[in-house]
Amino acid sequence: MSTPVVFIHGLWLLESSWDRWATFFAEHGYDPVQPGWPDDPETVAEANAHPEAMANKTVGQVADHFADVISGLSEKPVVIGHSFGGLLAQILAGRGLAAATVAISPAPFRGVLPLPISTLRSSAPVLSNPRNRHRAVPLTFDQFHYAFANAVSEDEAKALYEEHAVPAPGAPLFQAAVANLNPWTEVKVDTDNPDRGPLLIIAGEKDHTVPPNVSSAAYKQQQDNPGVTEYVEVPGRGHALTIDSGWEEVADQALSFVSRELQKVG
Template identity: 30%
Template sequence: MSQPVVLIHGMWCTGANWARVCELLQSRGYACFAPTLPAHEPVADQPLHVGRCGMRDYLAFLIEAIRMQSFERRPVLIGHALGAVLAQQLAARIDALALVLLTPLAAHGLGGLRAANLAVFAPWLRSGALWRRPHKPSFQAAAHGLFNRMTPDRQRSLYETLVHESGRATFETLLPWADFTRAAAIRSDDVRCPVYVVSCGDDRLTPAAAARRVGARYAGVARRHYADRGHWVIDDEETEEMVHGICSWLRPFEQREALARHVR
């Protein structure tokens, strides 16, 4: 029986962006589930649909998608950037084995927009009616903020995989003072599972300082910092080493879980 892992993508992405991580985890015996968030499928009218979505829609979708999987073991939750916000919200609501946060976006009291790269969001910020407008960074902004450690050809190919993101979800996450419904709030006290946080010294979208503030919410958090990596940790030259480190950290919790099942 394989250990299930739920992979939650970040802004402008789909479940397909987890392909490299899934390959590496599956080769180590894990069963990967990488859903695409609502209205993120890359179809022609995708921007029209995603603009209606908020963080509550994303979270409700993930809770139901995980329920439908009928996992026989408690899942490991792995989130990247905005997906790390959702992973934390999930971990406060479902029984997870462990929580892994890759270059997490800081939300609700942890810096919000001040902790993110303003250049990536500048056109959206200038557009007005922010919560109604889907957005996607320009190639130049994405190359600088998301893919700064990639070659130009790689930057272009990765950019072609991006979709529009919901202005409403972005508004709720990055401007917490305006999130009256607390749709992006994280009940960190309700997260009972072990937590592992990855930060990167050359991350221009979710800086290492923001990741440190996220990790500080959790007692006994395990941290891994990569001084020379950028934001796109899910498919760069060090992804395999990162996945190996995550798996090594997970093994004792998996073994403890297996022993508990055997005793029962």
């Protein structure tokens, strides 16, 4: 029986952003699962036409949604997440629900302290207006170009924007912004759980939204876990590293880590 791989997207994307990854992992003997966030529209066009469907999704609600998905699988899956999906992947791993985890440019959790200027600028379209907490907020092309696609050509950035960009719920960004001030935050990870399993954190060298020092700080928090914990920084890559023309390089790194770690226990 093939090991399931649950893919978790982040803000401003849909589960279709993982389509090429799902095919890639299926070709290597895994069983891909792309659940999406609760109530996600099926297409980019539908999401942009009805942004209200994306609003009012909190980190805790979405984490519980993916935990429910995992509970229905035949075995403990590999979990791969990008951006806020990378945070959610670590939350699920901290609950002991993952056989192995890959967190790519993961949004920070409580205890991750760096707050670079580029991160603030990337999240400003949401955080600049408190009313956005209960809204779904789209990015303009210029905002997407800075936050996601700064490391690719403008033509590729435009193509990525048209193919993938959707409104995102504001609530998770507001939660993350105050996570280190709120002991009861949902934006927290049990980094000490011995059932966490092996974890790989992947950063992009030129990422504006989650710069390498943020990913590295998450890695340092996770190093106390008895499980295997690794960190890789991919040169020359921005936040769009899972969807841009170099996606397969990142997928290869994720696959190599997952396959190696699962073989150890298989």
